[in-house]
Amino acid sequence: MRKEVILAGFGGQGVMSIGKNLAEAGVEEGLEVSWVPSYGPEMRGGTANCTVILTDERIGAPLVDHPTEIVVMNRPSLAKFEPVLRPGGTAFVNSSMIPERVGRTDVRAVYVPCDEIAEKLGSPKVGNMVMLGAYVAATQVLKVETIEAMIHAMFTGRKADLVPMNLAAFHQGIACVTF
Amino acid sequence: MQKREIWKGSEAIAEAAIRAGCRCFFGYPITPQNEIPEYMSRMLPQAGGVFVQAESELAAINMVYGAAASGVRAMTSSSSPGISLKQEGISYLVGAQLPAVIVNVMRGGPGLGSIQPSQGDYYQATRGGGNGDYRTVTLAPATLQEAVDLMQDAFDIADTYRNPVMVLADGLIGQMMEPIVWQDRPGRSLPPKTWAAEGRRGRTHNNFVTSLYIGAEECEEHNLELNRKYAAMEANECRWEELMTEDAQLILVAFGTPARVAETAMRNLRQEGWNVGLLRPITLWPFPTARIRELAGKSHVKAFLDVEMNLGQMLDDVNLAVNGQRPVHFYGRCGGAVPHVSEVEQAAQKVLEEVQ
Numbered sequence: 096m097r098k099e100v101i102l103a104g105f106g107g108q109g110v111m112s113i114g115k116n117l118a119e120a121g122v123e124e125g126l127e128v129s130w131v132p133s134y135g136p137e138m139r140g141g142t143a144n145c146t147v148i149l150t151d152e153r154i155g156a157p158l159v160d161h162p163t164e165i166v167v168m169n170r171p172s173l174a175k176f177e178p179v180l181r182p183g184g185t186a187f188v189n190s191s192m193i194p195e196r197v198g199r200t201d202v203r204a205v206y207v208p209c210d211e212i213a214e215k216l217g218s219p220k221v222g223n224m225v226m227l228g229a230y231v232a233a234t235q236v237l238k239v240e241t242i243e244a245m246i247h248a249m250f251t252g253r254k255a256d257l258v259p260m261n262l263a264a265f266h267q268g269i270a271c272v273t274f
Numbered sequence: 275m276q277k278r279e280i281w282k283g284s285e286a287i288a289e290a291a292i293r294a295g296c297r298c299f300f301g302y303p304i305t306p307q308n309e310i311p312e313y314m315s316r317m318l319p320q321a322g323g324v325f326v327q328a329e330s331e332l333a334a335i336n337m338v339y340g341a342a343a344s345g346v347r348a349m350t351s352s353s354s355p356g357i358s359l360k361q362e363g364i365s366y367l368v369g370a371q372l373p374a375v376i377v378n379v380m381r382g383g384p385g386l387g388s389i390q391p392s393q394g395d396y397y398q399a400t401r402g403g404g405n406g407d408y409r410t411v412t413l414a415p416a417t418l419q420e421a422v423d424l425m426q427d428a429f430d431i432a433d434t435y436r437n438p439v440m441v442l443a444d445g446l447i448g449q450m451m452e453p454i455v456w457q458d459r460p461g462r463s464l465p466p467k468t469w470a471a472e473g474r475r476g477r478t479h480n481n482f483v484t485s486l487y488i489g490a491e492e493c494e495e496h497n498l499e500l501n502r503k504y505a506a507m508e509a510n511e512c513r514w515e516e517l518m519t520e521d522a523q524l525i526l527v528a529f530g531t532p533a534r535v536a537e538t539a540m541r542n543l544r545q546e547g548w549n550v551g552l553l554r555p556i557t558l559w560p561f562p563t564a565r566i567r568e569l570a571g572k573s574h575v576k577a578f579l580d581v582e583m584n585l586g587q588m589l590d591d592v593n594l595a596v597n598g599q600r601p602v603h604f605y606g607r608c609g610g611a612v613p614h615v616s617e618v619e620q621a622a623q624k625v626l627e628e629v630q
Contacts, residue, residue: 115280115451118280118451122278122279122280122453127453128280128452128453129450129451129452130280130450130451130452131446131449131450131451132449132450134306134389134390134445134449135388135389135390136389153537155534155535155536155537155538155615156534156535156537156538156539156615157446157450157452157531157534158446158535158612158614160614160616
């Protein structure tokens, strides 16, 4: 098993943190993981991305030419990464922000209205949790319970009341995936 | 099994230094290693240590000189342009026989260059960018686990020889996250720091730390004494890792991030039936010259391909080691670009087809 994921979006959409969540959950489950951020002379409102590898083998190169999945939260990210997605791979598309459909026929597309779901739940901040749910459901590389435990561990003390909303966002993301 | 924790490279390096007993950190901010001083500013005082953000890189390296002279474990970190500014201080540390650790998280150069990963400072680290005949053991981690393990070793090597040690990472190692196991690594048994300028303490003489030997004769004698230490470092500290070199027709040579890229390229080429191996220097100085020369003399080895994030600096050392016995090829990206696996595969395949 080897998942090579590129996650991309505007700064603030939480793509770096979805990547970190995947990497942390991978460590919990005993996988080899790596997380590499794009960094550079970034512009406010510009596009950020990170590369995450989850595998049961030794990781060599932490950057990838052709990811097995792309997670795109905005239009420029789909335009940039759809062409490099590996044939047979999956594109996770935030359909709240991206009206276009995936044009390629040799890849699977999963459309997730992250922002709409987050709004309905009462916080635009949980859109990334919705997408995390969709990724976990569609790829089945990580256990749902691992992420649930992580969400509980992430929000403690005064922030503990954020747990139900994040769990709800995560599960609504799972529900977006049809097989 | 010990607990695996996920860490960011720069923060892991800083934490490893504290665990290795570093109690003084002096630095000046520069991307892509700001998380090292940031972490140190928060955590070092809690460990009973001292963090100072100096007014410049020159000040920082000279603060390291002062702290090291008192016998405390001291370090600084920076990225390429900042390390350039510290070269004078590094030469002085060697001259005054002071142990210290200098971490360089390399970015694109020359000059201010870029902030992305690079290995453009190989010459500077292994040849010395300061004045005089000097050497610094240079450690080049390729994973975060190795980076944290090497920090302990860096302080131990520095104290063993009373000589600064350079840890040469690149921006990618500094910025990425990977799981780490914090191992209890037994430190070396080290000589007491009887030379430290820490007060008279009942001695009949003052300990005096200097790199000034004003007479030619005494300065030559000083240089010869230092040279005996370099010889001991060469004899004792050389490290490298080999993967699948036993039957390799082509041996890739790479350090740091490009070694990871080369490893993936090697495994892909193996699956296609090509006999490719990898030799990864862990110490860039001392360089694994003898081992590469030995491999170059083996009948199954037909060629070498050196892969770097520069225009071919370690290439000189590979050529010196191979010494004309086999062709040595090069593939590099520079200025902040990281070589792609497919590019290394193509470069390797071209060489393999030539030697068939």
